[in-house]
Amino acid sequence: MNRQNALKNIRIVLNGAVHPGNIGASARALKTMGLARLYLVAPQRYPDAEAAWRASRATDVLDSAIVCATLDEALAGVAFAVACSARSREIAVPEVSARQAAKEVVAAARAQEAALVFGNETFGLTTEEVNKCRLIATIPAAPDYSSLNLAAAVQVFAYELRMAAISELAGGPPERPRQLASHEEIEGFYEHLERTMVEAGFFDPEHPKKLMPRLRRLFARAQLEKEEVNILRGILRSFRRS
Amino acid sequence: MNRQNALKNIRIVLNGAVHPGNIGASARALKTMGLARLYLVAPQRYPDAEAAWRASRATDVLDSAIVCATLDEALAGVAFAVACSARSREIAVPEVSARQAAKEVVAAARAQEAALVFGNETFGLTTEEVNKCRLIATIPAAPDYSSLNLAAAVQVFAYELRMAAISELAGGPPERPRQLASHEEIEGFYEHLERTMVEAGFFDPEHPKKLMPRLRRLFARAQLEKEEVNILRGILRSFRRS
Secondary structure (H helix, E strand, O other), X not given: OOOOOHHHHEEEEEEOOOOHHHHHHHHHHHHHOOOOEEEEEOOXXXXXXXXXXXXXXXXXXXXXXXXXXXXXXXXXXXXXXXXXOOOXXXXXXXXXXXXXXXXXXXXXXXXXXXXXXXXXXXXXXXXXXXXXXXXXXXXXXXXXXXXXXXXXXXXXXXXXXXXXXXXXXXXXXXXXXXXXXXXXXXXXXXXXXXXXXXXXXXXXXXXXXXXXXXXXXXXXXXXXXXXXXXXXHHHHHHHHHO | OOOOOHHHHEEEEEEOOOOHHHHHHHHHXXXXXXXXXXXXXXXXXXXXXXXXXXXOOOHHHHHOOEEEOOHHHHOOOOOEEEEEOOOOOOOOOOEEEHHHHHHHHHHHOOOOOEEXXXXXXXXXXXXXXXXXOOXXXXXXXXXXXXXXXXXXXXXXXXXXXXXXXXXXXXXXXXOOOOOEOOHHHHHHHHHXXXXXXXXXXXXOOOOOOOHHHXXXXXXXXXXXXXXXXXXXXXXXXXXXXX
């Protein structure tokens, strides 16, 4: 476990990749983004000259790839796995964007092993394989042609992991992550705000004029923390008393 | 000029690409992200079977690529060109991240032709070529190996263009861009807020306890609009009167 660099705790798992060129290009994509741990589940051709050629100067990542017989073997010891998928599914696993998934993976990888899992070029991941993961992540692609090349998808996810790691570093020490307010806390604040504005004569519920939706949009953009909700409600209480 | 879809006004220019596989893979990268306009400046091999194979089902984008003899020809009619480069340079053109560049390109492409320019696989862009562009954009890569494959870099930039276009759409119609409050308006709001909290007995300027910095941080994250500042100050006035 490397607590200084979350990227070192992230495995990129290619499940049943068919083309060795994609394996090599994925190794290169990893290395350019500061990732190094490639897992290959039942690759059709590995090692292979085509993979070495496409890896360019990332042959170290390619040569140290860990070959597994099953996805379970590749995920052994992993606490937070994300299924990378081109399409939405009717499935119990929650679905998020690649950008959001990268943030969650990097946050988890501060303290635990994490993994991104990619399916093969033709069939992607089965429902059973997705169900082994916490989240499904998708790249918002064009509706009429959403089929990214496997290594290109690996490059985009690796890039988002690096961007998330950089932004965490720039955003302050990871030991004190932001404590976002819960849904109930946020709703409690909106009720309190509305009530206080009605009492002050600023808001007429008979003629709402989109005031509350506007205020909701403003505070939603701020992504309120627990303590901030407490401060704001303290201010509202003091106004009511004065 | 397509005012509904900025992505239609963006050219992706490959300047002197060597490997036909990268040309084909770039065509695929474009199509998956809703882009369609590929310009090839003096490609070494085009058309080519390898390009067609790597383009997969994006052969329409590949086949309609415009081949030019010079970069100037590819940039004819372009108002906003960005040079995509792996490395920083001592040069007059300002340098930004791929993400920031994508936002600026999509904003410019609402009303004008825009272009991203990529150099060849070995040498990138010359200083003279970069000087034809408004910005240099770089993907924040690992310092010890920053050499993305050309088509992988095209995929990352195309992805960021699509994300920027989606986020513009989600943020409201482009005809009504957000009217952010000015520095003076924001400061006027903070003064008003502080004064009202002092009168209500919530805030003691003798013992400030970081209250104002915390509130500033909260509202800074929301990036207040002019009208929102007016609403918030209206609320503060009503609380004072009640």
